[in-house]
Amino acid sequence: MAAKAPPAKRRAKSAAEQPAMGRDALLQAYRDMLLIRRFEEKAGQLYGMGLIGGFCHLYIGQEAVVVGMQAALKPGDQVITSYRDHGHMLATGMEARGVMAELTGRIGGYSRGKGGSMHMFSREKGFYGGHGIVGAQVSLGAGLAFANMYRGNDHVAVAYFGEGASNQGQVYESLNLAALFKLPCIFVIENNKYGMGTSVDRASASRDLSQNGSPWGIPGEQVDGMNVVTVHEAAQRAVAHCRAGLGPYLLEMKTYRYRGHSMSDPAKYRTREEVQKMREQHDCLETARAMLLGQGVTEAELKKLDDEVKVIVQDSADFAQESPEPPESELWTDVLLPSPGSDGAFGQGVK
Amino acid sequence: MGVEILMPALSPTMTEGKLAKWLKKEGDAVKAGDVIAEIETDKATMEVEAVDEGTLTRILVPEGTENVAVNAPIAELDGGGAPKAAPAPVAAPAPVAAAPATIPAAPRAVSAEKDWGPTKTMTVREALRDAMAAEMRRDADVFLIGEEVAQYQGAYKISQGLLDEFGPKRVMDMPITEHGFTGMAVGAAFTGLKPIVEFMTFNFSMQAIDQIINSAAKTLYMSGGQLGCPIVFRGANGAASRVAAQHSQCYASWYAHCPGLKVVAPWSAADAKGLLRAAIRDPNPVIFLENEILYGHSFECPTDEDFILPIGKAKVEREGTDVTILAFSIMVGMAMQAAEKLAEQGISAEVINLRSLRPLDIDTIVASVKKTNRVVTLEEGWPFAGIGAELAMQIIEHCFDDLDAPPVRVHGLDIPMPYAANLEKLALPRLEQVVDAARSVTYR
Ligand SMILES: Cc1ncc(C[n+]2csc(CCOP(=O)(O)OP(=O)(O)O)c2C)c(N)n1
Numbered sequence: 142m143a144a145k146a147p148p149a150k151r152r153a154k155s156a157a158e159q160p161a162m163g164r165d166a167l168l169q170a171y172r173d174m175l176l177i178r179r180f181e182e183k184a185g186q187l188y189g190m191g192l193i194g195g196f197c198h199l200y201i202g203q204e205a206v207v208v209g210m211q212a213a214l215k216p217g218d219q220v221i222t223s224y225r226d227h228g229h230m231l232a233t234g235m236e237a238r239g240v241m242a243e244l245t246g247r248i249g250g251y252s253r254g255k256g257g258s259m260h261m262f263s264r265e266k267g268f269y270g271g272h273g274i275v276g277a278q279v280s281l282g283a284g285l286a287f288a289n290m291y292r293g294n295d296h297v298a299v300a301y302f303g304e305g306a307s308n309q310g311q312v313y314e315s316l317n318l319a320a321l322f323k324l325p326c327i328f329v330i331e332n333n334k335y336g337m338g339t340s341v342d343r344a345s346a347s348r349d350l351s352q353n354g355s356p357w358g359i360p361g362e363q364v365d366g367m368n369v370v371t372v373h374e375a376a377q378r379a380v381a382h383c384r385a386g387l388g389p390y391l392l393e394m395k396t397y398r399y400r401g402h403s404m405s406d407p408a409k410y411r412t413r414e415e416v417q418k419m420r421e422q423h424d425c426l427e428t429a430r431a432m433l434l435g436q437g438v439t440e441a442e443l444k445k446l447d448d449e450v451k452v453i454v455q456d457s458a459d460f461a462q463e464s465p466e467p468p469e470s471e472l473w474t475d476v477l478l479p480s481p482g483s484d485g486a487f488g489q490g491v492k
Numbered sequence: 493m494g495v496e497i498l499m500p501a502l503s504p505t506m507t508e509g510k511l512a513k514w515l516k517k518e519g520d521a522v523k524a525g526d527v528i529a530e531i532e533t534d535k536a537t538m539e540v541e542a543v544d545e546g547t548l549t550r551i552l553v554p555e556g557t558e559n560v561a562v563n564a565p566i567a568e569l570d571g572g573g574a575p576k577a578a579p580a581p582v583a584a585p586a587p588v589a590a591a592p593a594t595i596p597a598a599p600r601a602v603s604a605e606k607d608w609g610p611t612k613t614m615t616v617r618e619a620l621r622d623a624m625a626a627e628m629r630r631d632a633d634v635f636l637i638g639e640e641v642a643q644y645q646g647a648y649k650i651s652q653g654l655l656d657e658f659g660p661k662r663v664m665d666m667p668i669t670e671h672g673f674t675g676m677a678v679g680a681a682f683t684g685l686k687p688i689v690e691f692m693t694f695n696f697s698m699q700a701i702d703q704i705i706n707s708a709a710k711t712l713y714m715s716g717g718q719l720g721c722p723i724v725f726r727g728a729n730g731a732a733s734r735v736a737a738q739h740s741q742c743y744a745s746w747y748a749h750c751p752g753l754k755v756v757a758p759w760s761a762a763d764a765k766g767l768l769r770a771a772i773r774d775p776n777p778v779i780f781l782e783n784e785i786l787y788g789h790s791f792e793c794p795t796d797e798d799f800i801l802p803i804g805k806a807k808v809e810r811e812g813t814d815v816t817i818l819a820f821s822i823m824v825g826m827a828m829q830a831a832e833k834l835a836e837q838g839i840s841a842e843v844i845n846l847r848s849l850r851p852l853d854i855d856t857i858v859a860s861v862k863k864t865n866r867v868v869t870l871e872e873g874w875p876f877a878g879i880g881a882e883l884a885m886q887i888i889e890h891c892f893d894d895l896d897a898p899p900v901r902v903h904g905l906d907i908p909m910p911y912a913a914n915l916e917k918l919a920l921p922r923l924e925q926v927v928d929a930a931r932s933v934t935y936r
């Protein structure tokens with residue numbers, strides 16, 4: 142686990158800055174990051190007990206990215222991401238219970254147990270998944286932005302993807318499309334340094350991913366993705382740009398995942414020291430905590446948030462185990478919607 | 493109150509593992525996040541981190557113990573403070589989709605297949621690696637590219653040791669750019685090089701399917717025979733375990749549909765080794781469909797250095813007289829189990845391992861149908877326009893008059909793969925369905 146006290150230097154620097162987030166906003170961000178962290182730890186534990194199956198990609202370490210971004214969005218904006226999606230769902234306000242129950246494959250899950258860890262959605266919260274094919278969500282994200290342009294509203298879409306995904310061809314096609322049609326799309330590269338076992342410098346000839354949209358004139362920034370305040374400041378610039386109808390924006394978040402790629406990755410491609418150093422010197426929770434204490438928030442207030450989050454997470458784990466498996470009838474639902482005028486029967490399936 | 497530390501599941505298909513090493517001893521204080529032990533699965537050595545804080549009071553499973561079941565208690569922790577309540581599993585945890593522990597021993601080869609002499613036991617994983625290594629030693633134009641194939645030794649550890657032996661020029665890690673690197677490999681093959689392209693799983697070949705079909709499969713024809721494409725596309729195909737709809741599907745009928753491609757689907761280690769060698773030597777594009785769950789399964793495999801199997805020949809894995817069961821890849825194992833069950837009920841089933849879907853060994857199939865007069869086809873994939881549909885049609889075309897019952901197909905359900913453990917089980921072919929199908933065509 143992360144060290145208790147962050148280095149003094151970081152604290153002094155942060156306190157000297159004029160934070161883009163007020164005390165209450167930062168406190169909220171801290172709580173949201175903590176919820177993701179504790180939720181993911183619990184998910185890892187349930188996986189080890191065999192209650193969660195298949196692939197399970199934890200977001201631990203990267204919490205500041207999604208929380209800082211989400212704080213700049215408003216209801217009706219859309220979010221889409223990869224399979225490393227639990228944090229994004231919690232950040233958009235989806236219920237911990239429904240997410241955890243999907244992880245255990247139960248009827249109480251967001252996809253009624255049919256999608257699992259990588260595939261959850263909430264139209265109500267503007268969360269469009271949860272996608273397993275690396276890079277696919279980037280074009281889809283451009284499509285969410287396209288819908289905003291088409292409808293003439295001022296909503297923005299945020300498409301999150303890894304630095305590994307950033308090499309996929311369809312990402313570049315999407316950047317061109319977004320710039321060409323001035324789509325209100327924020328492309329967020331979550332550069333956690335590795336795509337599975339391949340480090341970014343072994344996968345990409347580009348040394349500054351924030352400039353990957355430059356051929357099309359897409360403004361890009363490199364951001365300290367381990368600090369929720371700097372993330373939030375950048376998010377606000379990007380959102381303002383998109384809402385003003387100036388087209389897409391690209392943010393490269395420098396971040397880090399503490400765990401393996403998925404549960405079955407022994408992560409032998411990096412040293413334990415490298416991981417330890419990130420946890421001890423750059424942990425987003427510790428950084429936010431230090432800023433809050435610097436602003437006069439008390440340990441007792443933080444402890445209260447801690448307890449609150451623990452209750453939510455434990456409740457979600459209980460729910461995820463009590464909720465029953467989906468009934469057999471769920472096998473055949475949701476394959477197609479009934480056509481207008483049809484009796485709604487499953488028309489084309491071979492039974 | 494102490495907390496039990498349980499043997500964790502570390503991968504989708506893990507049911508047991510070896511407790512390789514304890515890094516803490518009894519009496520040691522443990523913090524959450526501390527590495528307490530190392531566990532070996534068939535794929536990798538993994539570190540086990542403590543979830544709770546406390547003192548390690550008892551080690552229940554000594555280091556070096558093999559085959560420790562997932563969820564078995566391995567140690568006890570005396571929770572220092574208030575225990576963070578490691579929740580006890582309420583219901584029996586959904587078993588990680590069980591790979592059948594035993595594979596019915598293939599009875600001695602009954603078809604007129606060449607006898608390759610002595611064999612040894614090896615996993616499908618080792619067989620695939622050995623096949624690539626042998627062909628790379630033989631031919632300097634053969635090279636392997638794909639995601640995680642070099643430094644990581646393969647996402648499923650198929651290319652173990654190849655980087656060491658052949659170096660970074662011939663074993664190359666690719667960025668996640670399937671469409672691009674597939675096109676690159678096809679282009680290289682047009683010049684006569686012989687790339688092996690690993691797709692981490694065939695699901696990701698969808699990113700590249702245009703280059704596979706429009707470039708690799710058709711260019712020989714379009715160029716009037718000038719530009720051949722000696723290339724192998726290989727990787728895990730079909731259902732894995734609990735990975736949901738985008739990561740669990742069978743591409744056999746997708747690729748078998750296309751003229752200009754060969755499509756091979758091995759079951760045993762011998763199939764894997766012999767057919768992969770043939771695929772690499774073949775002057776055409778070959779789709780080589782492996783199966784993740786089979787990777788860790790062991791079979792007998794000939795040790796002869798020249799061992800190779802022809803593409804386009806099926807294998808009669810078990811002889812019978814009452815019904816023919818046609819299967820490929822992991823479903824051959826299920827067909828063999830079904831034959832065993834049917835034998836108990838007095839029904840003699842012949843099991844044919846298709847091995848190659850295109851070209852299809854229709855002669856072997858027809859010979860069998862002429863003998864048994866009844867057919868069941870078995871595949872994991874979807875039924876609509878599936879391999880079973882094609883087999884039935886070809887049998888009708890070739891030997892309709894020999895059929896005493898309409899062919900029956902057993903297949904995966906006609907739906908995207910659900911994630912939930914209970915639904916996933918129901919979505920895939922089950923042994924009793926095969927047995928029932930065989931009984932129904934024999935009218936018993
Ligand atoms: C098209 C495709 N190719 C390969 C994979 C297998 N795969 C899953 S995640 C991953 C690494 C992605 O890395 P990155 O984009 O950096 O995201 P991160 O996992 O670091 O969040 C790979 C290769 C996939 N899911 N889809």
Ligand SMILES: [Mg+2]
Nearest residue numbers: 303304335336
């Ligand atoms: Mg990454």
